[in-house]
Amino acid sequence: MTWSAFSKTPVARYGLAVIASGSALLIRWLLNGWFPPGFPYVTFFPAVVVTAYFAGLRPAVLCAVLSGLAAWFFFIPPYGELSLSFATAVALAFYGFVVAVDIFFIDGMRGAMRKLDAERARYAQLAEARDLLYRELHHRVSNNLQVVGALLRLQAGTVSDGEAAHALAEAGGRIEVIAQIQRDLHDQVGDPAPFRSFAESLLRAAAAASGLDVAITFTGGDAAVHPDQATPVTLVMLECFNNALEHGFAGRPDGAVDVTLDDSGPHHVLTLTDDGHGLADGFSLAASRSLGLRIVKAMAAQLGGQFTLTRIGERTVSRLVYSPLSSD
Numbered sequence: 001m002t003w004s005a006f007s008k009t010p011v012a013r014y015g016l017a018v019i020a021s022g023s024a025l026l027i028r029w030l031l032n033g034w035f036p037p038g039f040p041y042v043t044f045f046p047a048v049v050v051t052a053y054f055a056g057l058r059p060a061v062l063c064a065v066l067s068g069l070a071a072w073f074f075f076i077p078p079y080g081e082l083s084l085s086f087a088t089a090v091a092l093a094f095y096g097f098v099v100a101v102d103i104f105f106i107d108g109m110r111g112a113m114r115k116l117d118a119e120r121a122r123y124a125q126l127a128e129a130r131d132l133l134y135r136e137l138h139h140r141v142s143n144n145l146q147v148v149g150a151l152l153r154l155q156a157g158t159v160s161d162g163e164a165a166h167a168l169a170e171a172g173g174r175i176e177v178i179a180q181i182q183r184d185l186h187d188q189v190g191d192p193a194p195f196r197s198f199a200e201s202l203l204r205a206a207a208a209a210s211g212l213d214v215a216i217t218f219t220g221g222d223a224a225v226h227p228d229q230a231t232p233v234t235l236v237m238l239e240c241f242n243n244a245l246e247h248g249f250a251g252r253p254d255g256a257v258d259v260t261l262d263d264s265g266p267h268h269v270l271t272l273t274d275d276g277h278g279l280a281d282g283f284s285l286a287a288s289r290s291l292g293l294r295i296v297k298a299m300a301a302q303l304g305g306q307f308t309l310t311r312i313g314e315r316t317v318s319r320l321v322y323s324p325l326s327s328d
Contacts, residue, residue, distance in 0.1 A: 017059035020047040021066035028075065040075035041095050044068070048099045052106040060107070064099040068092065150176070167291075192224030195261060199234055203241055203259065210245045213254040221261035225268075226325040232299035233270060233320070236307065239292045239299075240272045240318035248276020248316055263324065267305075270320040278311050285309050296320075 024047035028040075035042060044067035052060035073080065076088055156168035200218045207214040225233055241257060249255040255276055262269045285293065285308070293309070296318075300307035305322025 013055040013059045014062060016055045017051045017063035018066065020051045021063045021070065023047065024067055025070045025074070028071070032075070040071040040091070041067070041098075044071055044095075045098065045102070049102050049106060052103045053110070056110065057103065057107045060103045064096075064103065068095055068099075071095070192227060192230075194222050195225045195230065195233070196221035199237060199259075199261075202234065202238055203257070206238065206241060206245065212245060212249055212252070214245070214249070215254070215256040217256075217258045219258070219260040220263060221259075223263055228325055229303060229322070232302050233268075233322070236296050236299045236320050237270060237272065239296045240309075243290075243292050243318075244272070244274040244276050244316065248274045248278070250277065252276075266323070267321050268324050270322075272318040273312075273315045275315055278314075278316055279309070283309075 021044070024043040028035075028043040031043070047067055048060055048064045051063040055063075069082070072082055072088070072092065076091060156165040159165040159168060196218055199221060200216070203216050203218075207216065224230075237259065241259075244255065244257055255274060257272060257274045260269075260271045262271070285297075288294075296307055300320055300322070303320075303322040305320055307321075308317075308319050310317050310319075
């Protein structure tokens with residue numbers, strides 16, 4: 001049996017009461033010459049307090065009784081007998097009142113601490129159950145989205161019309177991307193994951209799927225994006241990246257893309273630059289009928305932000321500016 005378990009047994013608790021009262025008697029006896037007359041209980045009060053705190057109500061009462069008898073017998077005249085006089089009765093009544101108050105408040109405090117510990121344990125269990133359910137919900141949602149995306153891809157294989165099959169395949173791919181975002185949005189303990197941790201893996205997976213050798217540099221994004229904004233922000237980033245793969249690097253075996261998420265100011269700025277072919281002459285973002293760019297503009301509108309696509313020097317720059325949501 002460990003000491004922690006033994007200390008909760010009646011033997012240990014009542015043994016502490018006896019030891020505390022005996023130790024108080026010994027100390028009072030050794031220091032008797034140092035105390036002026038009229039202080040018979042000075043070492044016994046701490047013994048009762050210590051017993052009440054560590055052993056509880058009944059052992060504290062036992063310690064108080066033993067201490068009171070010892071003080072009465074050894075340190076209240078006439079010494080060596082339990083003689084009761086008016087002065088002795090007053091002294092004993094004072095002693096009884098003080099130790100009763102001590103025991104009452106200390107035992108009440110111990111009871112409150114026990115209730116607090118029980119509440120903390122209960123809330124910890126509830127929090128653990130909540131986190132488990134939350135992770136399970138995210139897992140199931142992402143799995144269901146993954147199934148929907150796979151079904152769309154399968155359906156695309158049965159459609160004879162090329163444009164329709166391509167549209168179904170793209171829709172399935174985008175739904176699978178959303179499923180991966182949903183799955184990676186939180187870490188193993190349910191806390192929001194840093195944006196960079198899952199956004200960078202998505203870009204590298206997209207580059208690997210394209211067969212191109214793309215050098216990707218990622219700056220910023222070490223903090224978590226608000227869960228309500230993580231999906232649209234990631235979709236904008238991925239659509240811009242895929243646009244660079246499909247058009248900017250067309251006919252090329254490699255390319256370079258720099259991604260930056262600046263979240264240091266009042267507005268967050270997501271920027272992608274690539275060294276691809278650049279925009280076509282007369283390109284207009286507002287007039288573009290590209291599905292990917294239409295999705296980007298829709299996501300930017302959902303964020304209440306602004307998206308621009310420009311050519312600066314030798315690089316194409318895609319930029320999303322939006323206001324972050326509060327985490328409260």
